[in-house]
Amino acid sequence: MQSCDLLPSPSKPRTGHISRSMTFSACHRLHSNSLSDEENKRIFGKCNNPNGHGHNYKVIVTVRGKIDPVTGMVMNLTDLKKYMEEAIAIPMDHKNLDQDVPYFKNVVSSVENVSVFIWEGLQQRLEEGLLYEVCVHETDANIAVYRGE
Secondary structure (H helix, E strand, O other): OOOHHHOOOOOOOOEEEEEEEEEEEEEEOOOOOOOOHHHHHHHHHHHHOOOOEEEEEEEEEEEEEEOOOOOOOOOOHHHHHHHHHHHHHHHHOOEEHHHHOHHHHOOOOOHHHHHHHHHHHHHOOOOOOOEEEEEEEOOOOOEEEEOOO
16 A cells, blocks of 8 residues: 555646756957947957957756646757757857857847847747746856846
8 A cells, every 4th residue: 555645746737947058169259349449458358359269158058847747848858959059059150259140240249148149049949938047158267147137
């Protein structure tokens, strides 16, 4: 005979978070068209190099939702992988962010704005309310987190 404590509870659905990571390589130049060349050099320093510089970015995307009682999943990670490929790798991997990604023509390609760009690309692909967080590691020490705010 089983104890009542061991039986599955038919109570409310559980909420879970799942994350998937990927990497991409890209170059960029921190430069604002709203500032003079002198101001850009002062604010961005060596990252304002006219020839740019590169990073191996690591992106961690977290989704949040109800755990489906049938599949046991918040969402299928195969689908999340596909959406991340479309929103991150295809537009940015092995690209010059400032020259090859139209979004950054007039937006500074800071790690903060890269995280916003990724968020917006994923929002177009994911079910509303599912995307929880985009975390972008530009270096081991420089990390931006964006939650759509």
